[in-house]
Amino acid sequence: MSTENRKPGKGIWLAPVLLALPILAALAFAAVRFGPLIVKLINAAVKATVVV
């Protein structure tokens, strides 16, 4: 029996999670590494341009 003809198990529902994992890991890394800097920049831009 070839792999393609085997009955797919419930594991197929895990495929989207596994596929998203590298992108989620990259997002998490970017958020931890650059997140605080981006928030600081937005904060500075808001303070400089918005009338309180």
Added chain:
Amino acid sequence: MKKVLCWLLAFLLAGSLALYGVSFACARAVEPGMKEGGTPVSDSVQRMEMNLIREKIEVLAPIYDFSAETAMKVVTDEKIAEMNRQAALWWNGILVNGEPGEVPAFNTEELTGAFAADIVAAGGSDEDAELRAADAANAVSESILRIVLPLRLPIVGRGLSEASARVDLGNIIRFLTGIRWAALAVCALLAGLIALLESRKLRMSLRYIGSAMGAAVLVIAACLVLYALSGVDPLIAGASPSLAAQYGALVNSAAIPLFLYTALLLAGCIACLILYRRPHEAKAD
């Protein structure tokens, strides 16, 4: 080998679908402002602006010695709607040409006349009344501008003109709003490639395309969580309530299509994976 290639294409498809969703939402927020006349302000935002203006006028009234009721008779909904139209044109100038349009201005003549009449009625001299009324009218007009367009306009204008001298801002904004079409074309290409690779058994391609759709849903959800955690909304709300209302309306106009797109992807993922499993289940029965 084919399987590895298909999963690689599915991974790229997931990224492209997520990129399409995010760029589609951003374009939905920005594009109305690029049309002629700019983004019209919603009724709820204008109501909030009117409330803020009323509060500000009540604060200014004892300082400049005028009646808040007199001011509110002149500062009507129609005049604030006109100010909002002018502010929309100001934004439109930035989005289309990279240079702000004409700064909105509230006509102070009517306010000056009304305040002067009040001061004269209270026993003030004509000359004194005119000066005090002009001062009060300018203060009210400035406050209205700060609520309708709560930005330090000279700083923003200077920054934009410096940036425009170096890069074509309008072109960059048009390019960024066009990214979604490139992402959509890449999505179609990748889905087509997956179907082509699995052309002998087309049902197999549903596994990869469905998984990519599901992965894109997870990525978009993660992006939304990161946005919520970034605290941009409270930051803007703390800086200016009127800007927060305008920004909130903008975010809502982007969020609704993004949620619909994400729901569509989720439905597509479930349908593809069920269709992929069904023939096996039918055989098992």
